Structure formats: C-alpha cells, structure tokens
Amino acid sequence: MLADHKQRDPAKVVSMEVRVRGRVQGVGFRPAVWRLSRALGLRGEVFNDSEGVFIRLWGPEEQVAVFFDRLRHEPPPLARIDSIECKEGRGSMPADFRIAPSVEGRAQTQIAPDAAICRACALEISNSRERRANYPFTNCTHCGPRLTIVTGIPYDRANTTMAPFPMCAACETEYTDPGDRRFHAEAIACGACGPRIALRRLDGHAPYLEKLSSEECLAAARWLIMSGAILALKGLGGYHLACDATNFDAVSRLRRLKRRDAKPFALMARDLGVIKEYCVVGEEEERLLIGSAAPIVLLNASGGKRLPPAVAPNLGSLGFMLPTTPLHLLVMRGFARPLVMTSGNLSDEPQAIDDNDARERLAAIASHALVHDRRIANRVDDSVVRVMAGRARVLRRARGYAPAPLRLPSGFESAPQILAFGGELKATFCLLKDGEATLSQHQGDLEDERTFDDYRKNLTLYAKLFDHRPAAFVVDCHPDYVSSKFARARGLATSTPVMEAQHHHAHVAACLAENGRPLAAPPVLGVVMDGLGFGDDGTIWGGEFLLADYRGYQRLGALRPVAMPGGAQAVREPWRNLYAHLTALMDWPELARHFSQLDHCAELSKRPLSTLEAMMRSGVNSPMASSCGRLFDAVAAALDICPDRQAYEGETGARLEAIVDENELRNGDEAHSYSFSISQRSPGGPLFLDAGTMWRALLDDLMTRTPPPVIAARFHKGLAAGIVAMTTELTRKSGVRAPLFDTVALSGGCFQNDILFAEVVCRLEQAGFKLLTHAEVPANDGGLALGQAAIGAARLIDEAQRHSLRGGVRVARA
Numbered sequence: 001m002l003a004d005h006k007q008r009d010p011a012k013v014v015s016m017e018v019r020v021r022g023r024v025q026g027v028g029f030r031p032a033v034w035r036l037s038r039a040l041g042l043r044g045e046v047f048n049d050s051e052g053v054f055i056r057l058w059g060p061e062e063q064v065a066v067f068f069d070r071l072r073h074e075p076p077p078l079a080r081i082d083s084i085e086c087k088e089g090r091g092s093m094p095a096d097f098r099i100a101p102s103v104e105g106r107a108q109t110q111i112a113p114d115a116a117i118c119r120a121c122a123l124e125i126s127n128s129r130e131r132r133a134n135y136p137f138t139n140c141t142h143c144g145p146r147l148t149i150v151t152g153i154p155y156d157r158a159n160t161t162m163a164p165f166p167m168c169a170a171c172e173t174e175y176t177d178p179g180d181r182r183f184h185a186e187a188i189a190c191g192a193c194g195p196r197i198a199l200r201r202l203d204g205h206a207p208y209l210e211k212l213s214s215e216e217c218l219a220a221a222r223w224l225i226m227s228g229a230i231l232a233l234k235g236l237g238g239y240h241l242a243c244d245a246t247n248f249d250a251v252s253r254l255r256r257l258k259r260r261d262a263k264p265f266a267l268m269a270r271d272l273g274v275i276k277e278y279c280v281v282g283e284e285e286e287r288l289l290i291g292s293a294a295p296i297v298l299l300n301a302s303g304g305k306r307l308p309p310a311v312a313p314n315l316g317s318l319g320f321m322l323p324t325t326p327l328h329l330l331v332m333r334g335f336a337r338p339l340v341m342t343s344g345n346l347s348d349e350p351q352a353i354d355d356n357d358a359r360e361r362l363a364a365i366a367s368h369a370l371v372h373d374r375r376i377a378n379r380v381d382d383s384v385v386r387v388m389a390g391r392a393r394v395l396r397r398a399r400g401y402a403p404a405p406l407r408l409p410s411g412f413e414s415a416p417q418i419l420a421f422g423g424e425l426k427a428t429f430c431l432l433k434d435g436e437a438t439l440s441q442h443q444g445d446l447e448d449e450r451t452f453d454d455y456r457k458n459l460t461l462y463a464k465l466f467d468h469r470p471a472a473f474v475v476d477c478h479p480d481y482v483s484s485k486f487a488r489a490r491g492l493a494t495s496t497p498v499m500e501a502q503h504h505h506a507h508v509a510a511c512l513a514e515n516g517r518p519l520a521a522p523p524v525l526g527v528v529m530d531g532l533g534f535g536d537d538g539t540i541w542g543g544e545f546l547l548a549d550y551r552g553y554q555r556l557g558a559l560r561p562v563a564m565p566g567g568a569q570a571v572r573e574p575w576r577n578l579y580a581h582l583t584a585l586m587d588w589p590e591l592a593r594h595f596s597q598l599d600h601c602a603e604l605s606k607r608p609l610s611t612l613e614a615m616m617r618s619g620v621n622s623p624m625a626s627s628c629g630r631l632f633d634a635v636a637a638a639l640d641i642c643p644d645r646q647a648y649e650g651e652t653g654a655r656l657e658a659i660v661d662e663n664e665l666r667n668g669d670e671a672h673s674y675s676f677s678i679s680q681r682s683p684g685g686p687l688f689l690d691a692g693t694m695w696r697a698l699l700d701d702l703m704t705r706t707p708p709p710v711i712a713a714r715f716h717k718g719l720a721a722g723i724v725a726m727t728t729e730l731t732r733k734s735g736v737r738a739p740l741f742d743t744v745a746l747s748g749g750c751f752q753n754d755i756l757f758a759e760v761v762c763r764l765e766q767a768g769f770k771l772l773t774h775a776e777v778p779a780n781d782g783g784l785a786l787g788q789a790a791i792g793a794a795r796l797i798d799e800a801q802r803h804s805l806r807g808g809v810r811v812a813r814a
C-alpha cells in the first residue's frame with residue numbers, strides 16, 4: 001500500500017495496478033475514475049473485465065493518495081465497492097488517462113437493480129431551460145431503469161426495450177463523452193428521440209386522446225385524479241392504479257373494484273414534507289425513502305393528519321414511497337397530498353405490464369390510463385421495507401434491490417451452479433454461481449396461474465441474463481408446492497438432480513448466508529416463527545427451534561402442535577384455530593360451562609362444531625401444526641379480530657400488532673404477560689412451548705373485560721418471553737459444560753411483526769446470545785430460495801470432497 005503521509009515525497013511518481021471488486025459495472029464507475037484521474041492530473045487507463053474494474057495509474061504519490069481517498073469516499077451513487085487491491089505497477093507512463101475497451105473473459109453479467117430518479121435528473125426536468133424539461137423518461141448513469149427493460153446480455157441498449165428508439169445526435173454526444181453524466185447510460189433518451197406518453201381512455205371510446213401533447217397528458221391525468229377518478233399509470237416495472245388518497249369515495253371505489261377488501265394500499269407523496277404530515281419519519285426511514293432503491297417504507301401513522309380508514313384498514317402503519325420515475329415525479333408535482341399508488345391488478349393476480357392485457361384487466365377499475373411506448377420487459381413490483389429493532393428490514397424484495405447479488409460466505413467458493421426454486425407464497429428463486437447468490441425479485445403467490453406463468457418466464461430470463469447452467473436444483477420438501485412439482489418435472493426432463501430442503505431449515509440457512517456465516521462455523525439455534533411448512537415427520541411445522549448449520553439440523557423444540565380443523569380452510573378462517581386451541585386446553589362442554597358469559601363462546605357455539613370435532617378426532621383434513629401464524633390467528637379470533645375470514649396472509653398478526661397497548665407493553669412487570677410453559681413428551685424428544693397457560697390467563701382477562709389492546713400486549717410479551725425461555729432451556733439441556741450454541745438466528749414471517757421481533761431481540765441480547773437477523777433478505781418465504789441454494793451447495797461441496805478423497809467426483813442425488 002501507499003507510504004504514510006509523513007514519509008511521502010510529493011514529487012515522486014508512482015505506478016499502481018488497482019483491482020476494484022463489487023457492483024462496479026454499468027453504474028458509471030469507469031467515467032467516475034476517468035474524471036477523477038483527469039482532475040488530479042494522473043495518467044493511465046481503466047477498463048472492465050470479468051472480475052470488475054481494473055485501473056493502471058501513474059502520478060505523483062500525493063495525488064495518487066488523494067485519488068484513493070476520493071474513490072473510496074465518493075464512489076458513483078449506484079456503485080458498491082467490496083474491495084480495492086493495489087500493487088506496484090509496471091510498464092512506461094502513457095501520455096494521458098483513457099477508458100480502455102473491456103477485456104472479455106468469462107461472462108460478467110451484472111444487471112443492476114432499477115434506480116429511482118437522481119437529484120440531478122430531477123432538477124433537470126424541473127428546469128424549463130433544459131432540453132429535457134418535463135421529459136418523463138429522463139435518466140442517467142446514476143438512475144433509471146435496468147432490470148425492468150433488459151431482454152438479454154450484454155447489458156447494452158440493443159438488449160433492452162430502448163432498442164426501438166435510436167439516439168438523436170445530442171443524446172449520442174452525451175452517451176460517448178466520458179465527462180458526461182450520461183456516458184454509456186444505456187437508457188439515455190430525450191423528448192426528440194425517446195419514448196413518449198399518451199393518455200388513453202379505457203372505456204372503449206376513442207382509445208387514444210391523440211391530439212394531446214406530453215404536458216397536456218400530464219395535466220389531464222392530474223385533473224382526473226383531482227376530480228376523484230382512478231387512473232391507471234404505466235410505471236417502471238408494471239402498471240399502478242392511482243387515486244387521491246384523501247378522497248374517501250375514490251379510495252373506497254378502488255377497494256371495491258380491485259376486489260381487495262382489506263390489504264393496505266401503498267401511497268406516494270411528492271416529497272418528505274407531505275409524508276411527515278401523516279407519519280413519523282425517523283432518520284433511517286428518511287434515508288430509505290430518498291435512497292436510490294426508493295421502496296415503500298412502512299411508517300407509523302401518527303402524524304397530525306389522517307387518511308380515510310379504507311387506505312389501510314385497522315392498521316397503525318402506512319406504506320409510503322417517493323416518486324420513483326420522472327413520470328411519477330411529473331404526475332405528483334401537482335399534489336400537496338398523498339396519492340394511492342397500488343399495483344395495477346385484481347386482488348392476487350400479478351401486476352399488469354403488457355398494454356393490451358392492462359387495458360383488458362384494468363378497464364373495469366380505471367377510466368383512463370397514462371401510458372407510454374416503452375415496453376416493460378420484466379414485471380418488478382415495488383419493494384417494501386420496514387425499520388425494526390433499529391435496522392431496515394426488506395419485507396418484499398423487488399424494485400431497487402433485485403437482482404443485486406449477495407456474496408456467499410467463506411467455504412462456498414467451490415460451490416457448483418445451483419438453482420433453488422423457493423416456496424409457494426411470496427415466492428422467489430435463487431441462482432448460485434461464482435460464489436454469489438442472485439435472488440430473483442418477488443414473484444408472488446404461485447397458486448395464481450398468471451403468477452406461476454410469470455415465474456416460469458422469469459426463470460428462463462434469469463438463466464439467460466446470468467448465463468446460468470445449474471448442476472442441481474433445490475426445492476422445498478413439500479410434496480404439493482407448484483414450484484417443487486415443476487422443478488421435479490424439469491429435473492427429470494433435463495437429467496438434473498433435485499435436492500430437497502426442509503422449509504424452516506431453509507429459513508435458518510437464508511439467515512446464516514445473509515449474515516456471512518462461514519460454511520465451517522458451528523451450528524446456531526434457528527428460531528423460526530412462521531406460518532406453515534412441511535416437516536420431516538410428515539406433520540406441519542411453523543414455530544421451530546432448530547440446531548442448524550447449512551448441512552443439516554436437529555429439531556430441539558417447537559410450539560406445541562395443535563390441530564388445524566379444515567386444513568387450508570383453517571388458514572383462512574381464524575375461528576377454527578381458536579376452537580382448536582381452546583379445546584386443546586379443555587373439552588368444549590367444560591369450556592362452554594366456565595366461560596358461558598363470553599361472547600366468543602356464544603359465537604363459537606353457532607359454528608358447525610360437531611363436524612370440527614369429528615375432523616379433529618379422526619385427523620381427517622385436520623393436520624397437527626406447530627404453527628406460530630395459526631397461534632396468532634387463534635388469539636386474534638379471541639379478540640374478535642377477523643374471526644370469520646382473513647383477507648390476506650398475515651392479517652391477524654398485523655392487526656394484533658396494531659392494537660397493542662404501548663403502556664402495557666412497556667410495563668416491565670412480567671406478571672403482566674401471559675406465560676407459556678415448556679414440556680417434553682418423550683425423553684430425548686423435542687421440547688414443546690405450550691400455549692395452555694397463556695390461554696387460561698387470556699380467558700380470565702376476557703372474563704374481567706380487560707381491553708383487547710392490553711390483552712394483545714400481554715400476548716406479545718408472553719410469546720417473546722416464552723421464545724427466550726425455550727432458547728435458554730435448550731442451551732442448558734445439553735448436559736455438557738459447553739453450551740450447544742451461543743448464536744441465535746431469527747427467521748420466519750411472524751418476525752415481520754415489529755413488536756414480537758423487537759421484544760425477542762432485546763430479551764435474547766440481554767440473555768447474552770449473539771443474534772443473526774434478516775435485513776436485505778426477507779424473513780418471510782421470500783428469503784427461502786437463498787437458504788435452499790446454500791443448503792444444496794453445502795451438500796454438494798461435501799459430496800465432492802468425499803468423492804475427491806476417493807479419487808472420483810460426481811454429483812449425488814440427495
């Protein structure tokens with residue numbers, strides 16, 4: 001490295017060879033190096049190769065030191081430097097500094113995530129003297145579309161949906177000038193050469209309002225929204241549906257027409273000031289909102305102003321984002337109030353991206369559509385992030401995050417290429433190659449046929465973009481997941497081995513991989529609080545304590561299994577879980593006698609209980625499940641929170657969290673929480689965390705008319721304390737002096753509940769455990785594919801080692 005400043009001879013000319021790794025291609029890195037070198041009077045060259053960026057540098061020692069300092073501290077906005085390695089250079093000094101042609105090697109196929117409009121472009125379109133004033137497709141190297149427009153590799157204009165728009169002379173000049181912000185910006189465009197917007201009626205008459213200029217389209221779109229209409233808006237990765245969020249009728253109409261009864265709508269505001277009128281925005285949340293990923297950020301809705309309840313029924317949070325594209329920015333400009341900006345689809349279908357499809361599907365919802373003539377190549381939904389326990393946690397990883405690769409921990413360097421197919425709900429898939437894992441953008445629930453079609457399309461696209469040739473597939477061990485069935489069929493057809501990963505083991509492995517836990521590290525306790533997943537004993541799991549590393553796991557404990565009368569129906573209808581939980585405590589006649597004054601008992605007794613009893617007794621269509629999600633369902637139903645039907649996955653958890661009484665929660669007296677007990681059914685078998693004692697206390701509180709917010713607080717605290725008690729118990733249980741583990745990995749969809757998560761984190765830290773938690777990868781099933789890929793890789797690496805010891809290498813069928 002460079003000599004210390006004091007010993008430096010300012011006049012001495014040094015020569016360096018510099019290797020930069022990280023996200024350094026397609027993000028304006030070479031021109032940034034070029035500008036910096038020229039500004040400092042350095043000579044040499046910079047080019048891309050298969051490992052990243054390579055720089056040869058000549059100049060006075062002092063200037064070279066400044067170069068490194070500025071490169072490290074002021075990289076281009078979308079770049080991420082993982083490492084800079086320097087060694088002494090060779091050869092003779094050239095006459096200037098230049099950008100040299102790329103060195104072809106193994107395909108370096110980084111596709112960057114889409115980035116929200118940057119400050120410079122935003123200023124440019126607001127300036128009437130600029131040639132891009134009010135131009136809705138303005139972008140530069142530091143912002144604009146990437147994954148949403150790419151159709152092939154290498155990532156250049158011909159392989160994007162910008163291909164049909166030849167650059168004008170002015171754009172070409174910028175594109176070829178290394179000193180320009182748009183040097184090699186593949187999506188470069190202006191009003192003279194780029195895509196255009198149009199306003200279209202969706203009611204069948206005069207499909208295009210042909211005569212309107214771009215400005216008139218924008219003005220008409222704003223007027224339509226202002227007057228209470230619902231507008232379809234062709235965005236970056238799909239269509240949005242927009243309406244005035246403060247207009248009670250418009251929001252209710254949108255909810256009815258979209259057939260979405262309760263799931264919260266996302267909101268967009270023109271600036272932070274508008275958001276702060278409705279929500280509390282912390283420092284980290286502000287950083288997220290204005291960052292280049294510009295996700296939907298879940299915020300506490302306790303600003304001064306209120307929105308109609310139909311925006312986010314029964315929840316205490318609102319999901320806000322800032323304008324992500326110049327088009328959104330131009331539309332939003334007219335509004336000092338938030339707009340609903342929800343995905344353009346009907347309930348659970350994927351967001352529309354094709355213009356004809358959008359017209360067909362959205363005509364019943366929106367009167368007009370603001371469209372444009374740049375094709376959306378890939379559907380990419382808006383990402384959702386929430387700050388929990390002080391850190392940003394990605395809940396839905398899509399626009400702005402995917403397909404940024406995650407570097408795999410040490411030990412995985414020799415892993416072969418692997419494709420992991422993910423789960424079924426909130427599905428993603430994961431490609432493993434060259435020590436990196438690429439997690440796809442959120443695909444959605446694969447039970448929906450359109451979503452599954454899209455998932456298959458994206459598998460093909462990613463294989464092409466990442467030049468991916470998997471040696472093995474990994475699937476969830478659930479026999480009926482469509483992703484697993486599809487992968488097995490494809491494995492047969494292509495003679496590719498298919499490995500299985502247990503659902504909750506994959507959750508833990510995802511958490512390990514995200515946190516860089518080395519392959520050789522000792523096992524951790526994986527605490528997975530989740531909905532449902534297929535267990536290795538044929539029952540359904542979902543509240544698990546697994547001693548696990550990448551290779552395998554041992555089920556040390558679980559929530560005590562309770563019946564799910566009606567199977568899939570029990571997932572939708574919380575009252576079924578309430579009945580099962582209560583009758584696990586005592587017989588129904590006894591319950592009815594003790595708690596006859598409770599409305600819930602009266603309500604439950606009207607249900608078809610004898611059918612349920614028969615199911616539970618025979619076990620037919622009534623599987624046992626150790627699910628944390630179903631426990632939340634049961635508690636919610638006991639508080640009369642959507643007992644009949646959950647409108648969306650996780651509604652009970654979100655609504656229970658929303659009503660929690662803060663004072664009760666902060667009350668340090670543990671007598672104010674419902675305790676869980678720990679039991680063991682068979683010697684040597686797993687320990688069970690039993691909700692029986694919790695239910696007795698909860699029923700007593702119901703009898704004394706304790707307010708539901710207080711009950712909800714006591715439940716959250718009690719469950720957190722139970723999880724920590726179980727964790728502590730499991731370290732002791734080993735009997736040997738050394739504890740079984742000192743590190744706990746938290747995963748599973750129930751940890752998206754801020755209160756449960758924060759309570760568990762705080763208590764485990766107090767108890768002295770090291771914690772691994774999710775941040776960039778969702779704790780829910782959206783992260784599953786990463787864990788599957790890591791598990792598959794660990795097994796194949798072991799296999800290869802075993803066989804190389806014997807002198808032969810082969811890929812085994814697991």
Ligand SMILES: [Zn+2]
Pocket residue numbers: 117118119120121122138139140141142143144
């Ligand atoms: Zn820009």
Ligand SMILES: [Zn+2]
Pocket residue numbers: 167168169170171172189190191192193194
């Ligand atoms: Zn142009």
